Amino acid sequence: MSIAKVRGRAGASPAEAPLRQVDACPTIAMFQKVLIANRGEIALRVIRACKELGVRTLAVYSEADVDSLHVQLADEAICIGAAPSLESYLKIDRIMSAAEIGDVDAIHPGYGFLAENPHFVEVCESCNIKFIGPSSRAMQSMGDKNAAPCGCAQSRRAGNARQRWNR
């Protein structure tokens, strides 16, 4: 059974294959369980992708999001703090202790919040939890768009563009 066995491609009538469905195959999934350090539509997309791959999901939420869809659709959910995101979704220690309690292999940051925080990536590495995203080094050099000779194409382009504007 292949994980890439996708039904519902162009050509198939919608009645035959109404949903794009990938066979869950936990033996070749990279992770058993993933913590999603985000909320709303972002978290829902990650949960959906995990379900397609047969990976269990752990949602974290603030007190403001108790009734959110991502809390209901994830396999498990842990409340990590009060409504302001600075006291919940942005609090690294809360996310990490939720990861510890939930016994997850990996953390998906979604985007925004901790997704571009190199320190968070380092914390994940030190706790032996895979951060689903770039390494902290890559993140640091991406963040510094003036560091032209960093070897990263996108950052170099940004640096060149800025120099052109400054001329």
Next chain:
Amino acid sequence: MKEIVSPMVGTFYRAASPDAPAFVEVGKPVTEDTVVCIIEAMKVMNEIKAETSGVIAEVLADNGKPVQFGQALFRVR
């Protein structure tokens, strides 16, 4: 009836060590500064204070089990 709620995510312990007596039992009076339990988060043992005064009426969380933010731990009369 008031509740003492968990201020963090972690593992709930009723005593300082596995063979030590529990910090509080049902019927014990507590003041604001009474330590009622420990919550372990990221290998750090955090002593949780009652922050209310009264008499412990009920223990709502199980020893050694994970608790989440805002979860009720004790009921105080």
